[in-house]
Amino acid sequence: MQYSETVMDHFRNPRNVGEIENPDGVGEVGNPKCGDIMKIFIKVEDNRIKDIKFMTFGCGSAIASSSMASEMIKGKTIEEAWNLTNKAVADALEGLPPVKMHCSVLAEEAIHKAINDYRVKQGLEPWETKNYEDIHDHVHG
């Protein structure tokens, strides 16, 4: 498996690892059967991601994707965070092997889930999410 230097850097020294006590939103995606679980905690203030922490069980690219995604949305508005795509995460990591692209999708999905969790807790309608089942089925088929 060839990973970029950026992937290896985030894998070796993942940023924003841990839990947030009393988070404003939590998003957990993946399942143990597939070998990846990603859990993202957010703290929101004035419509901005004030703090973000994550915990990930998974391969090198899953850990690096969660780390990179957390850095990319920290301090951003909820709308900006929502618009972060898996491709942007993969690009920021200087690319992921094709078979590992679904790891970056997991990061996008975890963020969406955490934001919608926050929205529901605020009494707002959850935003509509993309359906990525295909990509996960494809790699785990």
Added chain:
Amino acid sequence: MAKLVYMDNSATTFTKPEVLEEMLPYFTQKFGNPSSMYRMSDLTRKAIATAREQVAKAINADPKEIFFTAGGSEGDNWALKGIAYANRSKGNHIITTEIEHHAILHAGKFLEKEGFEVTYLPVDDEGFVSVDALKAAITDKTILVSVMFANNEIGTIMPIKEIAKVCKEKGVYFHTDAVQAVGHVPVDVQDLGVDMLSMAGHKFYGPKGVGAMYIRKGVKIENLIHGGAQEKGKRASTENTPGIVGLGKAIELATSELEEEIARLTKLRDKLTKGLMEKIPHAQLNGPKDGSKRNPNNVNMSFIGVEGETLLLDLDDAGICASTGSACASGSLDPSHVLLAIGCKHEVAHGSLRLTLGAGNTEEDVDYALETIPAIIKRRREMSPLWFDFLKQRGEK
């Protein structure tokens, strides 16, 4: 140079210098085609004959029953396809197990497309196939049973002698994939009673790209590779003389050191297993607990909460070469068929680590692994939601 501890000897071994030394003249000076007339080729013919004797002696066979191949996968394919095509008039049924190497499993799948029927017998939680179940699976259409000698992932040593006995009683050919066994445990084809056995040079400190097949006299088998009259007409292709010479020397060396090396590796293996079990909470040993039924070089463990590829990358950073049954380190993303067959849950299979010891390993290496691995597991578990869920379920957090 940075520290390097190689613990992946079941993947491949280094070529021993004394083996390489024997091989070298056959590249540059004694390069004659063994099929040629001139005296130069006498040297290569003789060298191949010597290697054949070395292999035969190591497994107690007749040199006439040894055929050189290009490796373990060729031998496995030859056994399945060669027996299937040569014995079609007798039957179309083959029996093997769920935990064979893919060279057997995929050859079986190919034969199914060709109209043969293949039974893949399940194994128990330590990887053993039931001899009774195997006996019961044999029908009047069965032409071949193929069961591996020692499993490459979890080290299970199958009851080969008992299986051979059953096959003999039922008049069915028996092949064993002994790629992980030859040079690691005693292999005596007469005592075992097998009809065919495949091996690969690079698993016992010989070169890659060369293997050997034992085919008992009288076994009816079709060629896999058609062409020239090499290998008594059973396997065409100009002989890989340097490789064959290397394999011969390697098997001779391995056999002469076998007893001491088994004792040495067993001690290292047991220290490593015991140490990891003691230092890492909720570590699970995969494969036989009885060390006498396990390849002396094999340690396979699962650490719930840590994914295998992550573990391999961290180990690589620490200078340890190992392997995993986890999907994420391979192309397919499906976890090891062997771990699933012994009943490991997916999440446990994803967190597996295989350490296979060899001639290059010392007690110092084992101590280094025992220092390094528990710290890696601890660090990665601390960021793993699966680990915390696991502890919660057990009421430990």
